[in-house]
Amino acid sequence: xxxxxxxxxxxVLPDMEELSFTDSELDYHVRNxxxxxxxxxxxxxxxxxxxxxHKERLVPEEVALxxxxxxxLTGAVSCMxxxxxxxxxxxxFGMSLWNYGTDVMDALVELLISLAASSGDYVDxxxxxxxxxxxxxxxxxxxFIELLKQPRGLAMKGQVLDRLHSTLKDIANLVPLSPLxxxxxxxxRMPNIYMKEPFIVIYVENxxxxxxxAMHELVGSTMLVAIxxxxxxxxxxxxWDDILQDDFCKGIFDMELExxxxxxxxxxxDGDELARESFIQRFLGGNLIAEKLDSLMVLTFEHLTSCSxxxxxxxxxxxxxxxxxxxxxxxxxxxxxxxxxxxxCSLDPENCGKIFASTLLEIFVSSIYPEWRMSAVAYLASxxxxxxxxxxxxxxxxxxxxxxxxxxxxxxxxxxxxxxAHKVFYAGCQGIMYVLCFRMRSMLSIPRLKxxxxxMHIENIIGHPLNPLQVCLPSIVEEFLRxxxxxxxxxxxxxFVDYGLLESECSRAFGGVQRLDMFFPFDPCLLRKSDxxxxxxxxxxxxxxxxxxxxxxxxxTSVEDIADASExxxxxxxxxxxxxxxxxxxxxxxxDTSLNKMSITPRDSSSKFGGGIRGFMQMPSxxxxxxxxxxx
Amino acid sequence: MEGxxxxxxxxxxxxxxxxxxxxxxxxxxxxxxxxxMYSETFDGVVLAYDPNVRSNLAKILPxxxxxxGVRLKAKLLLFSPKPNMLLEGEVVKISRQSIHAVILGxxxxxxxxxxxxxxFKYKVKHGKExxxxxxxxxxxxxxxxxxxxxxxxxxxxxxxxxxxxxxxxTGCARWLDTNLEEWSQADSTTRKRKDRDEKEQKIADxxxxxxxxxxxxxxxxxIKKLKKKRKEHT
Numbered sequence: 001x002x003x004x005x006x007x008x009x010x011x012v013l014p015d016m017e018e019l020s021f022t023d024s025e026l027d028y029h030v031r032n033x034x035x036x037x038x039x040x041x042x043x044x045x046x047x048x049x050x051x052x053x054h055k056e057r058l059v060p061e062e063v064a065l066x067x068x069x070x071x072x073l074t075g076a077v078s079c080m081x082x083x084x085x086x087x088x089x090x091x092x093f094g095m096s097l098w099n100y101g102t103d104v105m106d107a108l109v110e111l112l113i114s115l116a117a118s119s120g121d122y123v124d125x126x127x128x129x130x131x132x133x134x135x136x137x138x139x140x141x142x143x144f145i146e147l148l149k150q151p152r153g154l155a156m157k158g159q160v161l162d163r164l165h166s167t168l169k170d171i172a173n174l175v176p177l178s179p180l181x182x183x184x185x186x187x188x189r190m191p192n193i194y195m196k197e198p199f200i201v202i203y204v205e206n207x208x209x210x211x212x213x214a215m216h217e218l219v220g221s222t223m224l225v226a227i228x229x230x231x232x233x234x235x236x237x238x239x240w241d242d243i244l245q246d247d248f249c250k251g252i253f254d255m256e257l258e259x260x261x262x263x264x265x266x267x268x269x270d271g272d273e274l275a276r277e278s279f280i281q282r283f284l285g286g287n288l289i290a291e292k293l294d295s296l297m298v299l300t301f302e303h304l305t306s307c308s309x310x311x312x313x314x315x316x317x318x319x320x321x322x323x324x325x326x327x328x329x330x331x332x333x334x335x336x337x338x339x340x341x342x343x344x345c346s347l348d349p350e351n352c353g354k355i356f357a358s359t360l361l362e363i364f365v366s367s368i369y370p371e372w373r374m375s376a377v378a379y380l381a382s383x384x385x386x387x388x389x390x391x392x393x394x395x396x397x398x399x400x401x402x403x404x405x406x407x408x409x410x411x412x413x414x415x416x417x418x419x420x421a422h423k424v425f426y427a428g429c430q431g432i433m434y435v436l437c438f439r440m441r442s443m444l445s446i447p448r449l450k451x452x453x454x455x456m457h458i459e460n461i462i463g464h465p466l467n468p469l470q471v472c473l474p475s476i477v478e479e480f481l482r483x484x485x486x487x488x489x490x491x492x493x494x495x496f497v498d499y500g501l502l503e504s505e506c507s508r509a510f511g512g513v514q515r516l517d518m519f520f521p522f523d524p525c526l527l528r529k530s531d532x533x534x535x536x537x538x539x540x541x542x543x544x545x546x547x548x549x550x551x552x553x554x555x556x557t558s559v560e561d562i563a564d565a566s567e568x569x570x571x572x573x574x575x576x577x578x579x580x581x582x583x584x585x586x587x588x589x590x591x592d593t594s595l596n597k598m599s600i601t602p603r604d605s606s607s608k609f610g611g612g613i614r615g616f617m618q619m620p621s622x623x624x625x626x627x628x629x630x631x632x
Numbered sequence: 633m634e635g636x637x638x639x640x641x642x643x644x645x646x647x648x649x650x651x652x653x654x655x656x657x658x659x660x661x662x663x664x665x666x667x668x669m670y671s672e673t674f675d676g677v678v679l680a681y682d683p684n685v686r687s688n689l690a691k692i693l694p695x696x697x698x699x700x701g702v703r704l705k706a707k708l709l710l711f712s713p714k715p716n717m718l719l720e721g722e723v724v725k726i727s728r729q730s731i732h733a734v735i736l737g738x739x740x741x742x743x744x745x746x747x748x749x750x751x752f753k754y755k756v757k758h759g760k761e762x763x764x765x766x767x768x769x770x771x772x773x774x775x776x777x778x779x780x781x782x783x784x785x786x787x788x789x790x791x792x793x794x795x796x797x798x799x800x801x802t803g804c805a806r807w808l809d810t811n812l813e814e815w816s817q818a819d820s821t822t823r824k825r826k827d828r829d830e831k832e833q834k835i836a837d838x839x840x841x842x843x844x845x846x847x848x849x850x851x852x853x854x855i856k857k858l859k860k861k862r863k864e865h866t
Binding site for chain 2: 024027075076077078114117118119120121123124173174175176177180181
């Protein structure tokens with residue numbers, strides 16, 4: 001394809017006739033046009049600008065013309081001047097890859113690389129154009145939103161994004177300092193929380209691609225930190241404190257999402273689904289911000305999975321942990337963003353899981369801001385209680401550290417109950433009790449941990465004049481005392497043996513304005529899509545509570561042994577195949593009797609969430625070990 | 633290579649009071665924020681620094697935040713290319729119209745084809761792009777070569793250099809070093825004649841291309857057939 005060029009003498013506007021030019025001739029003509037434009041003769045130059053503006057439904061000749069012009073310009077970048085060729089440059093930088101086919105895309109990115117490398121003036125402009133191409137043009141947003149739901153739209157997205165990222169890499173090869181400017185541009189142009197969901201998702205997808213791409217050492221951490229910031233921004237916008245407050249403080253251990261599914265044996269599957277749905281609907285129904293947060297978190301989870309597969313999780317986790325300490329920990333009662341950390345830990349319990357817990361412990365023990373310390377111990381307690389992948393021995397060791405701190409603290413105190421002054425102490429005590437509510441059985445079933453537990457100074461702390469039992473949140477204290485009594489572990493001061501003498505005013509006092517006394521960060525995630533990733537690794541209260549129901553059955557511990565065994569480094573695999581059991585697995589007979597006594601609906605959870613890639617193994621698989629005949 | 637210089641600077645670094653415990657770290661952090669940026673005061677890009685804090689005393693500035701002003705002497709390595717300086721860098725990309733190189737790993741340089749002397753001819757050999765010298769077969773510039781070139785201009789914001797290979801002592805650095813003696817002794821008259829011939833040829837070529845702007849009617853049919861073939865392909 002070629003152009004007929006107007007000879008300067010006759011001022012005839014060129015037509016689009018077919019002539020073939022070699023590349024060098026084309027360069028020559030385009031250069032002449034550019035140089036002539038500087039002198040004042042802008043005929044061909046204006047034609048070039050007009051060609052750049054073609055974008056609607058291009059016929060093949062127009063496509064070929066556009067490609068040819070772009071190629072010609074690529075060869076002539078040294079003649080371009082940022083002022084004299086302003087309109088041409090504006091036309092080029094206004095083009096969007098999403099509007100064209102692959103031929104034009106390729107030619108355009110070649111031109112961008114050439115421009116960026118030719119002069120420092122154009123580097124920022126080229127990078128900004130590429131970053132603004134991360135999302136489809138806003139002028140036809142509804143068209144693209146529809147298109148992206150179809151397979152051909154996804155294919156187009158793949159083509160565009162691949163080209164954009166390889167262009168960034170090529171520019172970085174030629175202009176080594178460009179990643180520095182790129183990260184600033186990407187961060188500045190990040191969509192705000194009010195932009196439409198598909199566009200935010202695509203932009204974050206691009207950021208994650210940069211994080212895992214060739215430039216990950218240079219820009220990766222900035223991308224992750226910016227994404228976490230945006231997640232927190234969305235999180236904070238979800239306003240549900242008032243609604244949730246009433247229900248949750250009545251009984252933390254009474255109502256959890258999972259419970260709504262399990263009422264009696266004959267509950268229909270649809271009914272369960274509806275119940276859960278209505279619960280979610282009530283709090284987050286139609287909440288666009290929640291949907292955006294949900295989608296972004298799922299993207300992040302997928303990215304973390306791929307990082308884990310490529311062996312990069314530790315480095316990524318360092319950045320996440322830093323971001324967590326800076327923004328999530330300090331945010332006012334973050335609702336869901338912390339599950340990013342939870343998921344990352346679940347992918348690598350040995351390293352990331354332990355680092356997370358020890359960092360939180362460190363903050364609790366030695367930070368200088370009381371709110372951060374209370375927040376950290378709330379996170380730690382919730383994490384130890386809820387993370388299925390954390391081994392019981394690790395829980396025991398961490399618990400001991402918290403207990404030791406609390407014991408050292410109250411050893412030197414001789415005052416009375418004073419919630420405000422000793423709020424960090426009370427937060428620590430509440431954390432201890434919360435963890436024990438979930439883990440007491442499993443700890444007691446292992447002799448070594450049982451003795452460790454009994455040697456801890458928990459009784460001293462409980463019996464101290466500072467009186468944590470009076471100050472901490474009543475529902476937790478009640479549950480803890482009930483368990484302590486049932487397991488005959490701790491001797492409790494007499495006044496608290498009867499329930500109902502507990503006041504809630506004190507807990508409000510120590511919790512402060514932020515109500516950190518009611519902060520349980522890893523309570524079940526209410527975001528629909530994200531929850532699917534979290535469920536396999538999550539401990540629900542119902543799982544634990546049902547095993548406590550037989551207070552006078554010593555054999556009830558055998559079920560916890562299985563829970564134990566699965567916690568000891570075995571992830572629940574969805575095919576229910578043969579599993580080995582670790583320490584603490586006792587008699588099959590005792591186990592069978594307790595099995596019959598349990599009032600647990602054998603739930604077929606695989607059908608609930610549409611099956612999915614991860615089959616959710618809840619109680620049924622856990623109480624049906626491979627050695628029992630039924631499961632074979 | 634020119635353009636690098638070492639300077640001694642007397643600096644005062646102002647530190648936030650929270651840094652009072654870790655002054656050395658804070659100083660290093662402040663100095664590292666200068667790296668790879670062009671500084672007018674130093675007249676160059678700071679590449680490396682070596683601080684030397686002389687005394688333990690620092691002046692406290694009056695104000696809302698009592699910043700500490702620490703005086704120190706620092707040795708700085710500066711990069712300040714000026715026009716007509718000779719620099720060396722590694723070639724990263726070659727195209728018909730330009731050679732792109734990277735200097736010291738951080739600064740990008742471009743040499744446009746009008747700044748490449750006629751001695752060098754663009755060829756594609758075995759799929760790789762090369763600028764080869766017409767006079768000396770061994771003198772080649774390809775991706776990975778270290779070239780020596782003259783600075784034309786320096787963009788201080790993005791640290792971008794525009795260079796030229798017009799001068800005779802520019803080109804592939806290794807070849808120039810090994811062949812310097814032979815090259816300077818070469819017959820300069822024969823080379824001048826060659827250059828003049830090439831220039832005349834180029835002017836003739838240009839004239840021909842200008843004449844081609846008017847299409848020849850005879851060619852139309854053949855070209856239309858070519859176009860049809862292309863349409864079938866797309």
